[in-house]
Amino acid sequence: MTGTPIATTIALPDGLNAEETFEHWRLAVASIFEAQPAATDYRESFRGRLLTHHLGRFLIGTSSNSPLRTRRDEALVGAVGVDHILFQLYEKGEGEFEADGRDGRVKAGDLVCFDLSRRHAATLSKLDTVSIVMPRTLIHLPPRTIDTAHGMVIDGASPIGALLGQQLTALAATAARVTASDLDPITSFASTLLSVGLSVAGRGKVEDPAGVLALTLSSIRAHIENNLADPALSIDAISRHFGLSRSALYRIFEPLGGIADYIRDRRLERAALRLASVGTGRGAVARLGLACGFPSEASFSRAFRNRYGLTPREAILKARLRIDEAAADALEAEQNWIQAWLEDLASGRNG
Numbered sequence: 001m002t003g004t005p006i007a008t009t010i011a012l013p014d015g016l017n018a019e020e021t022f023e024h025w026r027l028a029v030a031s032i033f034e035a036q037p038a039a040t041d042y043r044e045s046f047r048g049r050l051l052t053h054h055l056g057r058f059l060i061g062t063s064s065n066s067p068l069r070t071r072r073d074e075a076l077v078g079a080v081g082v083d084h085i086l087f088q089l090y091e092k093g094e095g096e097f098e099a100d101g102r103d104g105r106v107k108a109g110d111l112v113c114f115d116l117s118r119r120h121a122a123t124l125s126k127l128d129t130v131s132i133v134m135p136r137t138l139i140h141l142p143p144r145t146i147d148t149a150h151g152m153v154i155d156g157a158s159p160i161g162a163l164l165g166q167q168l169t170a171l172a173a174t175a176a177r178v179t180a181s182d183l184d185p186i187t188s189f190a191s192t193l194l195s196v197g198l199s200v201a202g203r204g205k206v207e208d209p210a211g212v213l214a215l216t217l218s219s220i221r222a223h224i225e226n227n228l229a230d231p232a233l234s235i236d237a238i239s240r241h242f243g244l245s246r247s248a249l250y251r252i253f254e255p256l257g258g259i260a261d262y263i264r265d266r267r268l269e270r271a272a273l274r275l276a277s278v279g280t281g282r283g284a285v286a287r288l289g290l291a292c293g294f295p296s297e298a299s300f301s302r303a304f305r306n307r308y309g310l311t312p313r314e315a316i317l318k319a320r321l322r323i324d325e326a327a328a329d330a331l332e333a334e335q336n337w338i339q340a341w342l343e344d345l346a347s348g349r350n351g
Contacts, residue, residue, distance in 0.1 A: 006180050008054040008341075019043040025050060025065060031080045031338050032116070032133075038067035038123070053175035054341045057187045058134040060172050064092075064127060071121040072114075078275040078319035082342045083136050085146065086114040087194055089165045090156075093127035099151025109156025111164055113149045113201045116342075117273060120151060130165075130172045132190065135345050137225060140195045140218070143256060152201035164197050217252050228267050231295045235259055267292045268307050271300070275312075275319035285312045 012024050025048040026035045039045055045066065052061035094107045099120040106112050114120050116133070139146060154161040171190060178186050220242060227233045238259070239246055253259035271292040278288045289300030289312070304312045 004179060005177050006056070006183065007176050007178055009051070009176055011051045012049060018046045021048050022046040022066075024048075028052075028338060029063075031082075031342055032086065033070040033072040033120075033122075034076065035065075036069045036071075038069055042066065052338065052341075053172075054344070055175060055178055055186065055190075056183060057138060057345065058132060058190050059338070059341055059345070060132045060175050060190070061130075062172055063129050063131065065124070066126055068124045068127075069122070070124065072116070073119050073121075075318055075321070077117060077119060078272060078315065080116075080342065081273040081275070081277060082116055082345070083269065083273055084116045084133050084342060084345060085136055085139060085194065085198070086116055087132050087134075087168070087197055088112050088114075089130040089168050091128040091130060091169075093125040093129075095122050095124040095127070097122035097151065102151040104151050104153050106153050107156070109161070109165060111154040111156065111161060111168070111197060111201075113152055113198055115146065115150040117269065118150050130168050132168060132171070132194065133342070133345070134190065134194055137222075138187070138191045138194075139198060140191065141198055143262075146198055149198040149201040154197065154201050160196075160200055164193065164200075167193055220249075220252065224263055224266065228263075228270055228293045229291055231290075231293050233263065233293060263293075264303060265307070267294060268303060271304065271312070272308065272315070275316050278316065280316055280320050284316055288312060288316070 012021065012028065016024060019042070022037060022042055025046075028050055029035060037046055047064070047066050049064040050061065051063075052059060089111050090106050090108055092108050094105070096105050097103070097112075097120055099114060100118050104112070117136075136146060154164060156162060156165055171186075171193070220238060223238065223241065224233065235246055235249060238244075239249055244252075249259050253262055256262050257265075271288055274288060274291065278284045278291075285301060286297040289297050289304075292300070294300035294303070301312055304310075304315070308315060310318075
């Protein structure tokens with residue numbers, strides 16, 4: 001059975017000179033990281049290619065580039081405001097990176113994971129890569145496993161690394177032909193692929209994505225995620241909704257650090273990803289806190305400062321300054337289609 005392909009596919013324009021190629025490439029990936037050419041003669045020497053497919057619930061594509069230095073800092077994280085995972089296969093080339101204090105090196109054939117809600121920086125040789133971006137909520141792993149995977153590398157020479165690389169390459173090769181009837185199984189396949197990859201990166205072993213957490217825990221986490229903005233979301237409310245006692249909830253969430261801390265941390269993480277969306281005028285802090293489920297500006301400010309070491313207002317101004325001074329053109333440029341696609345994944349508008 002065949003159907004009409006549904007992927008939205010965009011590539012860099014043809015016929016560009018080296019300087020134009022770099023500028024288009026830089027703008028296209030500006031929501032993922034800032035890119036600076038390593039060569040001083042990049043205006044004459046830069047070569048780059050980018051082919052990206054939007055499949056409604058995840059992005060996948062291939063890329064090549066001349067040597068670069070890249071950076072995703074806290075200000076860019078706040079300005080872009082997405083909670084997605086980037087998983088990459090280095091088909092050719094190598095790179096050295098730092099991810100939240102963890103140093104790493106990637107060679108041809110290896111795979112690496114980056115959490116787009118956290119910072120990283122890299123120095124890259126001439127590269128060919130295959131990349132997939134997926135919302136955290138579609139990855140069937142405990143939060144701590146995903147957190148541990150940030151900046152972790154899977155050796156491409158290992159059997160599991162070779163298999164993951166082959167499957168990721170095959171997925172990218174078929175993306176343009178995916179039809180509506182293919183979407184659910186393809187998304188399930190991609191989700192399982194990332195879940196296995198991240199479990200290997202984070203823990204050094206394959207975990208069964210369907211059995212990582214009990215169904216009850218998965219259901220409760222989804223309920224929490226869908227109701228974070230509701231100040232009435234509480235331990236008692238969750239107990240009533242699922243017909244569980246408080247002690248049962250405590251036991252279920254004990255591996256994740258406790259249910260109260262889990263809810264608070266997810267609200268703070270959502271707030272940190274929305275710093276650039278609330279404006280800087282009077283009431284911005286209160287609006288952000290209420291939008292993320294905090295009962296008052298005071299409780300939000302106290303929790304935010306304890307977590308991030310600065311007040312919400314300071315963080316909002318910092319994110320705003322980052323946009324105004326460094327990334328306003330990139331975030332608004334037509335060439336940066338990836339920003340709109342990342343927002344689509346976050347909103348769930350495509351599935």
